Amino acid sequence: MNEPVRRMGDYPSRAGPYGGQGSSANLADILERVLDKGIVIAGDIQINLLDIELLTIKLRLLVASVDKAKEMGIDWWEHDPSLSSRASDGYRSLADENKQLRAEIRALREGEELPAAEEEDEEEYEYEDEGEAEEEKPRPAARRATAARGTRAKRPEPRPRTKKRRDTS
Amino acid sequence: MTEVISYAYAVARDAGGSLTEALAGLPGVADAPVHLVRAGERGDVVVAVSPVPEEDFHEAALRANLEDLEWLESVARAHHRVIEALASRTTVLPLRLATVYLDDERVRRMLEARQEAFAGRLAELAAHTEWGVKIYVEAPAPTDRPAPPPADADAGLSPGRAYLSHRKAQRHAREDAYRDAEEVARRVEAAARGHAVDRVQHRVQQGELARGPGENVVNDAYLVPLGQAERFRADVSRAAEGLSGVRVEVTGPWAPYSFATPPETEPVPGAAP
Numbered sequence: 001m002n003e004p005v006r007r008m009g010d011y012p013s014r015a016g017p018y019g020g021q022g023s024s025a026n027l028a029d030i031l032e033r034v035l036d037k038g039i040v041i042a043g044d045i046q047i048n049l050l051d052i053e054l055l056t057i058k059l060r061l062l063v064a065s066v067d068k069a070k071e072m073g074i075d076w077w078e079h080d081p082s083l084s085s086r087a088s089d090g091y092r093s094l095a096d097e098n099k100q101l102r103a104e105i106r107a108l109r110e111g112e113e114l115p116a117a118e119e120e121d122e123e124e125y126e127y128e129d130e131g132e133a134e135e136e137k138p139r140p141a142a143r144r145a146t147a148a149r150g151t152r153a154k155r156p157e158p159r160p161r162t163k164k165r166r167d168t169s
Numbered sequence: 170m171t172e173v174i175s176y177a178y179a180v181a182r183d184a185g186g187s188l189t190e191a192l193a194g195l196p197g198v199a200d201a202p203v204h205l206v207r208a209g210e211r212g213d214v215v216v217a218v219s220p221v222p223e224e225d226f227h228e229a230a231l232r233a234n235l236e237d238l239e240w241l242e243s244v245a246r247a248h249h250r251v252i253e254a255l256a257s258r259t260t261v262l263p264l265r266l267a268t269v270y271l272d273d274e275r276v277r278r279m280l281e282a283r284q285e286a287f288a289g290r291l292a293e294l295a296a297h298t299e300w301g302v303k304i305y306v307e308a309p310a311p312t313d314r315p316a317p318p319p320a321d322a323d324a325g326l327s328p329g330r331a332y333l334s335h336r337k338a339q340r341h342a343r344e345d346a347y348r349d350a351e352e353v354a355r356r357v358e359a360a361a362r363g364h365a366v367d368r369v370q371h372r373v374q375q376g377e378l379a380r381g382p383g384e385n386v387v388n389d390a391y392l393v394p395l396g397q398a399e400r401f402r403a404d405v406s407r408a409a410e411g412l413s414g415v416r417v418e419v420t421g422p423w424a425p426y427s428f429a430t431p432p433e434t435e436p437v438p439g440a441a442p
Contacts, residue, residue: 033426034245038263045269104329
């Protein structure tokens, strides 16, 4: 085992204080790895991994300190029309637009019939108003593209405790 | 006196015996110094461990603490920091956050029982690092509306209809951006194929975890031999060239978090059935 010394330190452009990503790494990327990846071994203190899965969902819903979360790059609520109409960037105030459009559609409905094609647009729009558009929108088919050699899909199914046991002996 | 229990960070190979030095002065979780637990005297597979207060890490406390973002961040960063320190010297198998034992002796027994499997995976991962590749669609935002068209071009269209027709145009632009993203994903895969030996697909980072502008549509981790890392990064980074609505973000090198557990379909040499 000839381990190269300073393996991750070989990338000075990226090296943090401890090599590799160092303290500059995005918390989102770190959490993704420390909570979802790594070897799962049942220690003496049992925490149900499902709770940790839930945790990531809860993080989405319950952010204790807004400023803290923002500092960490967790600022989803600013992009979520159901939670905020605050203008921040390209995603701003969908909710306001929705209201405006709905009012316009109501006005149109009262005055004349909407052509079918436009009905379609209206549906899409109401959709976004539910704040779920980001979740439900069709994804690109990239996932379906043929994968590189050795590829394995690691889709959620978070039950590693049982399936990853590989005790020897 | 506060009772302490043992927090385990990672399994690593301490071939040259230099890991203790790598950990010297490095604060772990709860700012405690990190040490190595070995199985037997000559074992070069070790577990990095540090003492943590029992009161913060027993089951009920953990459950509550893990939902405290500030607590979670400090533990996650400390966990990551220790793993990075180890990974800068040797091959590492990161353990999941908050793997906790009653004492070092319990850690040692776990290591003894799994030593062979750990050694096998460490050998497979030697001289490889993990790289993250995320693809973002930066679709035209709904508020990017062009200046209102001149009145005569818009003649006959009520404000509502003009708005809807504008929305339709935006939707087409969005579709184009997603098509471009697929093209970029293909290019990334083609570029990666020449360098990486394995890939794991992570869930896309939605909302709460997404930092950059745009929508994350691909979030993959690749296992790349050390010697190929620079070329991997260069080739993958070029994948979005010429496509303005799509962005590729490469992060790394990471310790092989996403590859620590071998693929399930692959029989593990030395592992019991």
